Amino acid sequence: MELDAFIRQVVRRWYVVPVLVAAAVFGTWLYHRETEESKATALVTVLRPYAPAPGEYTPAQLTFEALDESSELASRVATRLGDGTTAKEIKGKTTIDIKISTKPTLTPLYEVSFEDPDSQRALLVANIVVEEAKALYLEINHPEARDVRAAFAPEVTRLEGLVSTARTALTAYEVENDAYNLPAKRDQTRGFVNQLRLLRLQLDTGRVSASGLEDGPVLEAARRELDRLTGLEGEYSRLKTESDLAQADVYRLESRVMELETASPAGAAVTPYLQEAQRQLTSARQRFTTAQEALTGFRQQNGVSDVTGSRAAQLTLVNQLMLGETSARSGLSSIGATLSREEAELQRLESLEPTYDVLALDLQRAEAQLSALQQRVLDIIGGQTLPIEAQVLVLNQADLDSNLMWQIITYGLAVIVALFTGLTIIYLLAVFDRVPLTIREIESMLGLPVLAEVPQASKEEV
Amino acid sequence: MAFKMVEQFTCESSFRDRFPHPERYSRTDRFARKTSETDLAIPPMYARSGFAEQFRLLALNVISLIGDSPDRSLAVFSINSGDGRSLVAKNLSLALTAHSDVVLVGNTSLSGVHKQLLEPFELVEDDRALAPKSAASHDLHRLWLLPWADSVGARAERLASMTADAKQEGQFLIVDTPAAESSSDAFLLAQKCNNVLYVMRKGALDMEPHKRAIEQLGRLNARVVGIVVNDN
Numbered sequence: 001m002e003l004d005a006f007i008r009q010v011v012r013r014w015y016v017v018p019v020l021v022a023a024a025v026f027g028t029w030l031y032h033r034e035t036e037e038s039k040a041t042a043l044v045t046v047l048r049p050y051a052p053a054p055g056e057y058t059p060a061q062l063t064f065e066a067l068d069e070s071s072e073l074a075s076r077v078a079t080r081l082g083d084g085t086t087a088k089e090i091k092g093k094t095t096i097d098i099k100i101s102t103k104p105t106l107t108p109l110y111e112v113s114f115e116d117p118d119s120q121r122a123l124l125v126a127n128i129v130v131e132e133a134k135a136l137y138l139e140i141n142h143p144e145a146r147d148v149r150a151a152f153a154p155e156v157t158r159l160e161g162l163v164s165t166a167r168t169a170l171t172a173y174e175v176e177n178d179a180y181n182l183p184a185k186r187d188q189t190r191g192f193v194n195q196l197r198l199l200r201l202q203l204d205t206g207r208v209s210a211s212g213l214e215d216g217p218v219l220e221a222a223r224r225e226l227d228r229l230t231g232l233e234g235e236y237s238r239l240k241t242e243s244d245l246a247q248a249d250v251y252r253l254e255s256r257v258m259e260l261e262t263a264s265p266a267g268a269a270v271t272p273y274l275q276e277a278q279r280q281l282t283s284a285r286q287r288f289t290t291a292q293e294a295l296t297g298f299r300q301q302n303g304v305s306d307v308t309g310s311r312a313a314q315l316t317l318v319n320q321l322m323l324g325e326t327s328a329r330s331g332l333s334s335i336g337a338t339l340s341r342e343e344a345e346l347q348r349l350e351s352l353e354p355t356y357d358v359l360a361l362d363l364q365r366a367e368a369q370l371s372a373l374q375q376r377v378l379d380i381i382g383g384q385t386l387p388i389e390a391q392v393l394v395l396n397q398a399d400l401d402s403n404l405m406w407q408i409i410t411y412g413l414a415v416i417v418a419l420f421t422g423l424t425i426i427y428l429l430a431v432f433d434r435v436p437l438t439i440r441e442i443e444s445m446l447g448l449p450v451l452a453e454v455p456q457a458s459k460e461e462v
Numbered sequence: 463m464a465f466k467m468v469e470q471f472t473c474e475s476s477f478r479d480r481f482p483h484p485e486r487y488s489r490t491d492r493f494a495r496k497t498s499e500t501d502l503a504i505p506p507m508y509a510r511s512g513f514a515e516q517f518r519l520l521a522l523n524v525i526s527l528i529g530d531s532p533d534r535s536l537a538v539f540s541i542n543s544g545d546g547r548s549l550v551a552k553n554l555s556l557a558l559t560a561h562s563d564v565v566l567v568g569n570t571s572l573s574g575v576h577k578q579l580l581e582p583f584e585l586v587e588d589d590r591a592l593a594p595k596s597a598a599s600h601d602l603h604r605l606w607l608l609p610w611a612d613s614v615g616a617r618a619e620r621l622a623s624m625t626a627d628a629k630q631e632g633q634f635l636i637v638d639t640p641a642a643e644s645s646s647d648a649f650l651l652a653q654k655c656n657n658v659l660y661v662m663r664k665g666a667l668d669m670e671p672h673k674r675a676i677e678q679l680g681r682l683n684a685r686v687v688g689i690v691v692n693d694n
Contacts, residue, residue: 436664436665436666436667437666437667437669439691442662442666442669442689442691443689445669445673446660446669446672446673446676446689447676448660448676448686448688448689449688449689450688450689450690450691451519451520451523451524451527451659451687451688451689451690452516452517452519452520452523452690452691453516453664453690453691453693454513454516454517454546454549454550454690454691454692454693454694455512455513455516455693455694456693456694457511457513457694
């Protein structure tokens with residue numbers, strides 16, 4: 001169909017387009033009236049949602065925008081509402097999307113939206129969704145103590161092995177060289193040597209008599225006690241260390257619980273962490289109590305409260321008794337022999353020191369690493385690396401979104417579709433037109449006047 | 463002559479019924495006693511019918527368009543058979559008789575003479591000789607036939623002669639042409655008449671054939687004075 005012919009058809013059936021446009025506008029209005037829902041949106045940000053800091057424990061994380069797929073979230077919101085709304089209905093109207101912004105941000109922004117025909121209800125539910133999403137996000141992404149321990153178990157085992165190896169090597173060295181607690185023994189020997197030197201000097205000058213120094217049975221008893229204390233020192237040291245570590249955990253967790261109890265703002269987000277910290281504190285207290293009981297039992301069983309101190313005191317006593325006995329029994333000449341023997345012993349002990357220091361340092365390093373790792377595990381379990389107040393921040397509470405743009409788009413589309421449909425209908429009507437041309441159209445198309453239009457006549461007339 | 467002239471038939475009473483005119487009544491009353499509708503076999507055209515009014519209006523238009531011209535010949539032209547050329551030619555002629563003398567020129571074709579034209583007449587000698595059915599005479603109307611069997615040149619020559627006679631006597635010469643789709647004589651007669659009244663059937667959907675026909679008439683210097691749309 002030629003353009004001018006089509007234009008004539010449009011002019012002839014001009015009413016088709018306005019009618020269709022009116023119908024489309026009315027239909028769009030009806031659509032908005034029946035289906036339009038208010039949309040309330042809150043703005044939320046999550047710090048470090050994807051990449052934890054270097055060295056931090058990295059659990060499998062559920063990102064914040066994925067929470068709208070969670071039936072658990074919908075179920076919690078439905079429970080909070082308590083008005084018969086089902087979780088399925090909540091889920092279908094809830095969206096959490098990353099906000100697309102032209103401004104570069106290091107932390108993504110999330111839009112939490114809820115749609116409802118009632119604008120006030122949309123606002124209410126949107127805020128509830130934000131609160132529950134925040135709580136659920138923190139719960140999901142907080143590491144379980146069992147998972148944390150399982151994750152660190154290989155490293156803990158390795159460090160425990162290192163500690164055991166170092167301790168075994170050191171103990172073996174001490175046994176082999178009769179050098180248990182070498183520094184103390186060296187100091188004690190050095191002190192004994194000094195006392196011998198002083199005694200010889202006093203005998204040389206006649207300041208003391210050798211008659212009052214003999215005490216043989218007492219020395220033997222003191223030596224037996226010293227040997228007993230030396231045998232107890234290893235077990236005592238282990239029990240004391242366990243007790244000290246448990247006590248340190250108790251102090252740290254008490255501080256953590258106090259911090260969470262005074263956290264602001266307190267709320268559902270804090271509660272899980274507080275409960276976890278309290279549970280760990282209870283456990284640490286139990287460990288501490290057990291260690292204390294074991295240590296107390298050990299002390300009562302062996303009749304000594306501080307094995308290390310008692311042994312040092314006993315060693316000093318033995319040295320003094322040995323000194324007195326030597327002086328009484330041998331006189332000046334014997335002192336010289338004893339001094340020579342002790343000086344040789346001191347020299348031997350001092351020669352052991354470099355190797356002993358290396359072994360002791362290895363043990364100390366391994367124990368420090370193990371202790372640090374255990375502390376880190378406890379910190380992660382206690383939530384120290386996931387500060388709950390800093391993870392999810394609500395930047396804007398829920399507010400109603402404007403749907404003006406959507407209305408403009410729908411009305412515009414309706415008008416455009418109506419226009420095209422109208423023109424198409426006019427075209428089809430023109431193609432399949434069986435309506436006779438009017439007199440005006442005939443005159444217009446042929447360019448001649450119609451002088452008469454002969455109507456249908458009766459048979460008699462024609 | 464290859465055609466026969468039918469002289470001066472009268473159908474005055476029928477004209478009066480169809481196209482009553484105050485001035486004509488006085489002239490025709492004297493014939494009313496002599497003639498009757500039955501005699502003329504022309505159905506009465508009621509004065510106030512839409513049919514009669516349209517032809518009266520058409521006659522006035524024709525008079526307005528070519529009445530002042532010395533050449534008052536008018537070809538009634540259409541493309542298709544059955545468009546109503548003879549109907550228009552006859553009734554236009556009848557309507558024009560209220561104002562002036564009219565000569566109606568018929569045209570025989572392969573299918574014979576259109577009965578619309580023959581209705582007021584009857585054969586008197588052979589199939590080409592026509593005379594009014596009524597014995598009464600009248601000087602307002604004559605019917606000429608241009609036989610198909612004649613050559614084109616003879617028909618053109620005869621029409622030219624009739625046009626000259628009508629021009630001389632100040633008569634309207636109304637020529638009923640054959641359908642243009644079946645005979646190019648339609649264009650020939652239209653060219654000889656100078657003026658053309660274009661007839662088309664009401665309800666036409668496609669104007670292209672009409673456009674081409676009117677363009678063709680324009681190339682033949684035949685002036686199309688207007689259109690008659692026929693709903694019969």
